[in-house]
Amino acid sequence: MKVFGFYKSKKYLQRVMFSIMAAMVVVLVASSVSNTYILEKSVKSIQEESNLKVLSQIQYNLSYMNDIITRLSSFVYRDHFLIPLMFNDDLPKMDLIRGHRQMSNIMESSSFLHSMVVYNKSQSKLYGTSSSLLLDDGATDQRIRSILLESEQPQPTNRLIPMSLEQNDGGIDTFAFIVTDSLKPFTNNQSAIILFIKSDWVFESLKKMNVASDRDQGEIYIQTQDGMLFSSDPNASLTNEQDQVRVKELVQTHKIEENHSAGFFIGTLAGEKEMLTYMDDGLGAWTILYIQSYDKLMGEVTKTRNQSLMLSGVFLLFAIGLSVGLSYKLYNPIEMMLKRIRPHLPDERQDGSSSKDELRLMSDNYMKLSDKLNEISSEQIVSKYYIRRFLSDSQLFSDHDMRHLIEKHELNISVKDQLLVCVMKIDNFADYDNSMTGASKKLYNFAIVNIAQEIMGKHFPCEAVEIRGDHVVLILSRSVSEPAMLFQQVKQLLREIQETIERYYNISLSCGISDIISQFSYLSSAYTQALRLSQYMIVKGRKAILTSEDIKGNLMNKQVSLPDVIDKKLTEALKKGQLTNAGNELEKAFSLIAGMQYDDMIRAVSNLAWVIKNAASEIHDNRIVTFSVDLDYIHQIAQEKETLEEMYLSLLSLCAKICEGQRPANMERNEMMLETVKELIEQKFADINLSQQSIAMSVKLSSAYIGKLFKENYKMSITEYINEVRLSHAQALLEQNNYTITEIMDKCGYANQSYFFRLFKGKVGSTPKEYRMKKSIS
Structure with a gap:
């Protein structure tokens, strides 16, 4: 109960606590929901990719089967033993025997054939290998005719047609493959060979895929153009007509929306949520379907969601405990402030029973303190005003008036002791003024005034005031018999003020100390003297502390x-x-x-x-x-x-x-002329006739003079410099490996190969060929 009462009385603490709790709950719940959503979306994406891979494999298997059967049918249709069975109006007995024997041979050579039938249009008769066709009194014959020969719609050729030859329960035990002399749909007006493929052979790949996909609780179906579903599993669930119609509607709708032959979607079948993946068989006859139970497939996701919710609940309990501790820690400074404020509050508020929360109580107390501070501030403004007046116009006040104002405004200036004025001026004030905002300058000036007054006030009655923003003035009161001792002590304190301000604010101050005065009317003169002394930091350097004795020589000069x-x-x-x-x-x-x-x-x-x-x-x-x-x-x-x-x-x-x-001007002229010579050499180094004489003619000077001038400035002759430029270009061309050595000599202004080789070896230490070989290897 005490704990409940404690929290009940802390209204602001309650708000903080509930806010943190609510934030943590929202974050945890949102995190859990978003994680589950992302997981479910990821599972769907992975499952879609996996299902499409399975269907792609089945599509390939079916295409491969159809290709095998097509090759067999092409061979069978051209068999000369079977042609009489298809087209003869009057079939000789030996042709019939040979035809049956050939069909038996084909059946023995093809393990996937269930049976085969030859339809003779002229005789309207079926010849087959199946014993049931011969011995069941025409039942099989009639079944083939009703499904393939007498159906309302023509049957496609060269396509697998699911049907039942021996079962009456609607099950599929074979696939018919009709072969004619054209690709048009088959009717009973044309002869044909009908191959019946074992259903197990077709469904073999489906069975393997179903075994591989048992973990996904799914079933693979083949859907015909009329919407019928066939599966390798005789116990497949979606075999009734209503489900088949529903599947057909869903697949057709999704194909139209996506405009694609393969896709993935979630739908409802027989009241259950199912995940359907479809893909055309690539031959235009069937659609391969992979249907999975959504709930079974998402069982792991549901399990993960439940675990996530359980963990969120555990973390939520932990978060509640953490929020209580964190709230109290955040509230602790407020509690400490309240402990200091409560003794100054009215009696009815001290017990915490007030209807206002803690911040409102502190706000009320702050407003009262602010009013008091405004009163104090107003008094300080008046006090600072009179201090500035004393410093600027002390001769306008009588001694009696100044004493009265000092006592009235409680200024910390002695009315009976001697006075001393100190000026602390900000060094590099122009940079300081340009780099600081108005608010920052006010803050720094306030800090300097308070630090100076606090340090100096420990030893002297002291008043400090800021003037013009660039300096602070201190008025000290002290009765000292030895002025030198007073100045020494004040210098030490000013040095302490300088170091403190520089350490905290990186501001340098220079100081001037006036002579001791004994009357208030001399305050203006003392201030002017101290300000003047501070200017002599121009000689002594920044952070100087100056008295009239320190610049006595300057003043007498x-x-x-x-x-x-x-x-x-x-x-x-x-x-x-x-x-x-x-x-x-x-x-x-x-x-x-x-x-x-x-x-x-x-x-x-x-x-x-x-x-x-x-x-x-x-x-x-x-x-x-x-x-x-x-x-x-x-x-x-x-x-x-x-x-x-x-x-x-x-x-x-x-x-x-x-x-x-x-x-000297001649030095400028010579340098310009020598630069011209060097530019000429750089431009015309490929000219075989380039020489000191030709250059001298170009610059309109004698060859001896220009040669001497060049030698004095560059410590080499013009000819040597020409060779330096030419050989440097030759090196660069040799490294490119695009030119022969003869071509390089032409490009660099050399006509004599032995002369070029001798100069090159003297500069580089190897012949041009060796140089090129070494560079190509490196």
């Missing part, structure tokens, strides 16, 4: 620009393409810039960038061959880079690009 001699020497070095000299002048310039005040630093770097840009523009305008330098980007370096080191490296990289394009 009165130099506001670089000496003109540096600009002049830098310009000359760039125009001459002397990167080393340009780098030295650039290094001198930045060593002087590092000692200036912040504004003078930015101005000096910008001026230096303009000097380099002007020099690059002048060089660019006076050169024939242009060089790739982004001149528009140069003057942006001072604004985009944060440290002097980055500015120096960017400007040095630009100087390197400028100097790289400042090679």
